[in-house]
Amino acid sequence: MLGMIRTAYAYRGFIFSSVRNDIVMRFARSRLGALWTFIHPLSQVLIYTVILANVLSARMPGVSGQYDYALYLLAGFVPWALFSEVLQRSVGVFIEFGPLMQKVVLPKICLPIIVALTALWNSLVMTGLTLIAYVLVGRHPSLLDLLWLVALLGITAVFATGLGLIFGILNVFFRDVGQVVPIVLQFLFWLTPIVYAVSIIPEEYRHWFEYNPLATLVEAYHAVLLFDTPPDIGGLAIVAMIGVVSLALSLVLLRRANQDMVDVL
Amino acid sequence: MRALEIQGLGKAYRSYRSPWRRIGSWFDLCEADRETWVLQDVSFSAIPGETIGILGHNGAGKSTLLKLITGTLRPTTGSAIANGRISAILELGMGFNPEMTGRENARHGLNLAGIPIETIETLLPEIHEFSEIGTFFDQPLRTYSSGMQVRVAFAVATAVRPEILIVDEALSVGDAYFQHKSFKRIREFQAAGTTLLFVSHDTNAIQAICDRALLFERGRLLRDDRPDVVVDHYNHLIAQRTESDQIEELIGEEGRVQTVSGSRKVAIEAVEVLDSEGRNAEVVGTGARTTLRVEAKVREPVEALVLGVSIRDRLGQTIYGTNTWYTDQTLSELRAGQNIVFDVDFPCDLGPGTYSVAIALTSSETHLVENYEWRNLAAVFEVVNLDKPIFIGSAWLDTTIKIAISDSRSERADTAEEGPSLQ
Numbered sequence: 001m002l003g004m005i006r007t008a009y010a011y012r013g014f015i016f017s018s019v020r021n022d023i024v025m026r027f028a029r030s031r032l033g034a035l036w037t038f039i040h041p042l043s044q045v046l047i048y049t050v051i052l053a054n055v056l057s058a059r060m061p062g063v064s065g066q067y068d069y070a071l072y073l074l075a076g077f078v079p080w081a082l083f084s085e086v087l088q089r090s091v092g093v094f095i096e097f098g099p100l101m102q103k104v105v106l107p108k109i110c111l112p113i114i115v116a117l118t119a120l121w122n123s124l125v126m127t128g129l130t131l132i133a134y135v136l137v138g139r140h141p142s143l144l145d146l147l148w149l150v151a152l153l154g155i156t157a158v159f160a161t162g163l164g165l166i167f168g169i170l171n172v173f174f175r176d177v178g179q180v181v182p183i184v185l186q187f188l189f190w191l192t193p194i195v196y197a198v199s200i201i202p203e204e205y206r207h208w209f210e211y212n213p214l215a216t217l218v219e220a221y222h223a224v225l226l227f228d229t230p231p232d233i234g235g236l237a238i239v240a241m242i243g244v245v246s247l248a249l250s251l252v253l254l255r256r257a258n259q260d261m262v263d264v265l
Numbered sequence: 266m267r268a269l270e271i272q273g274l275g276k277a278y279r280s281y282r283s284p285w286r287r288i289g290s291w292f293d294l295c296e297a298d299r300e301t302w303v304l305q306d307v308s309f310s311a312i313p314g315e316t317i318g319i320l321g322h323n324g325a326g327k328s329t330l331l332k333l334i335t336g337t338l339r340p341t342t343g344s345a346i347a348n349g350r351i352s353a354i355l356e357l358g359m360g361f362n363p364e365m366t367g368r369e370n371a372r373h374g375l376n377l378a379g380i381p382i383e384t385i386e387t388l389l390p391e392i393h394e395f396s397e398i399g400t401f402f403d404q405p406l407r408t409y410s411s412g413m414q415v416r417v418a419f420a421v422a423t424a425v426r427p428e429i430l431i432v433d434e435a436l437s438v439g440d441a442y443f444q445h446k447s448f449k450r451i452r453e454f455q456a457a458g459t460t461l462l463f464v465s466h467d468t469n470a471i472q473a474i475c476d477r478a479l480l481f482e483r484g485r486l487l488r489d490d491r492p493d494v495v496v497d498h499y500n501h502l503i504a505q506r507t508e509s510d511q512i513e514e515l516i517g518e519e520g521r522v523q524t525v526s527g528s529r530k531v532a533i534e535a536v537e538v539l540d541s542e543g544r545n546a547e548v549v550g551t552g553a554r555t556t557l558r559v560e561a562k563v564r565e566p567v568e569a570l571v572l573g574v575s576i577r578d579r580l581g582q583t584i585y586g587t588n589t590w591y592t593d594q595t596l597s598e599l600r601a602g603q604n605i606v607f608d609v610d611f612p613c614d615l616g617p618g619t620y621s622v623a624i625a626l627t628s629s630e631t632h633l634v635e636n637y638e639w640r641n642l643a644a645v646f647e648v649v650n651l652d653k654p655i656f657i658g659s660a661w662l663d664t665t666i667k668i669a670i671s672d673s674r675s676e677r678a679d680t681a682e683e684g685p686s687l688q
């Protein structure tokens with residue numbers, strides 16, 4: 001494990017340069033640049049707001065005000081975007097870098113780090129723009145809220161990276177994994193209270209959300225950004241633990257599979 | 266100290282009945298169901314500054330060997346230990362990004378090569394200068410011509426002198442000027458102690474630049490010897506078509522190794538170099554009339570017989586070669602027991618040095634159709650310059666040099682005056 005950290009440190013130049021390339025590349029030659037990071041989820045928020053809030057006239061219980069549903073959606077999209085970006089890119093990252101790894105000595109540990117850092121950057125941009133939107137409608141987050149956001153960002157990233165790395169390694173050997181993950185993500189999106197509130201679910205089913213770590217994370221974002229209440233610390237601790245355990249497991253897997261991976265790629 | 270030490274190196278690809286068994290193998294729960302060996306039992310070492318050519322058919326294990334040396338593949342058995350940094354000019358510009366500028370790509374490439382961060386910025390001006398692409402260096406790569414991309418990629422790959430440099434045939438890209446420039450850089454590295462591994466199918470290039478050559482065949486190191494000897498062996502491998510073919514090596518006088526192959530339906534009995542008076546000659550004067558006499562015996566009836574001759578310099582590069590197919594003298598319907606004498610007459614317009622003769626008896630113009638006998642180093646002779654003005658090079662071109670000197674006053678008139686005095 002220490003060896004991996006040392007390797008990653010030795011390759012920090014490559015990691016940062018790759019992250020930079022990824023960020024610049026995504027919006028290269030587009031006029032709005034990084035704003036697109038925000039426009040994509042914003043357009044989704046708009047769609048959900050129009051359809052769910054107005055057409056289906058689903059009102060958010062517990063919050064009132066004309067922008068509240070949009071704010072609720074934005075808060076939920078921040079962790080969701082981070083989680084799904086890390087997961088989707090991790091699944092294919094070894095295959096994506098396969099040709100390069102066959103030609104150049106490239107420690108595999110660098111790849112998930114690049115994915116995680118790129119996604120974290122995008123998430124920071126999105127969090128920042130979300131906060132601006134909150135300020136614009138007259139909600140001012142406190143310093144404590146910001147600290148909570150940083151913690152939540154970290155927990156989400158660790159959780160997503162651990163999970164994504166496991167899928168990414170398996171995907172080298174079973175390419176079906178790469179096909180399954182987007183489908184699972186779609187289900188997960190609707191099984192997580194992002195576009196709806198837990199309170200609209202019948203009482204007897206609500207406890208199922210406790211088994212969805214992502215629901216815990218999204219609810220924590222809601223609590224910090226929207227409801228001004230401290231998040232469910234016990235739940236978050238469990239998610240953080242799952243994240244650390246899956247990250248450790250994925251690193252063990254990476255060590256064991258290391259040799260086989262280039263052979264198969 | 267050795268630059269490269271390779272001991273019992275082998276690589277097997279393991280396959281499993283199911284991917285689950287593969288995952289089991291990571292935790293020592295399952296054994297591989299099948300092993301495919303692509304490289305086996307390779308041992309050799311290289312000293313600093315040595316240039317080693319690597320020859321072999323496609324699929325002989327050359328690229329696997331290189332991947333094991335660079336470390337992208339892990340060996341199944343044995344070890345490949347390199348003392349120092351390895352740089353490979355295999356796929357120039359791997360990992361380059363078309364939207365990034367040359368400078369950014371260079372920085373990225375250096376990072377990827379594991380160059381310490383502190384030195385990267387100091388290397389960039391050198392890369393800019395070496396690639397000679399001017400202001401394009403700060404333009405996105407997509408605006409480059411392919412030649413410009415190669416320049417940057419080569420400059421990046423050789424920005425820091427590696428202890429071991431692997432050069433593939435990829436080097437033959439770019440314009441002639443840059444090829445010379447890049448080759449000069451490689452020579453400088455070599456002089457400074459870089460070990461060069463040169464992979465090529467170009468046997469002439471291997472003989473020209475390598476100190477030693479390795480021949481690979483079916484995943485094994487078949488030969489590790491002087492380049493000319495290995496190239497001969499390689500050519501014989503290509504020629505080896507029919508079952509009856511045998512490769513045999515005769516150690517001649519002075520330790521010369523003759524490689525002989527073929528079906529021996531027609532066999533070479535004697536090869537001699539004769540001077541203008543028909544005497545056996547080991548030393549021939551530049552420009553002298555010379556005869557190469559080849560005596561052959563037909564052992565089994567053959568439909569057609571072509572004699573091929575090539576004269577090679579001391580590095581094994583062919584200086585001149587021809588055969589009786591090109592000269593329209595193919596023999597046909599030969600009976601067993603016939604003796605044939607070929608007298609190949611030529612003016613020995615060669616520069617001073619040692620030359621060897623390779624002889625081939627075949628059924629058509631290449632030795633690939635049916636090879637009766639092919640013999641390298643069938644004869645060796647030395648050329649000395651006895652009566653010509655001193656010159657260099659391997660060819661004697663009967664040269665006349667005209668010289669005109671004039672005053673700068675009227676240039677036109679001078680050309681007319683030049684003729685009579687000098688011719």
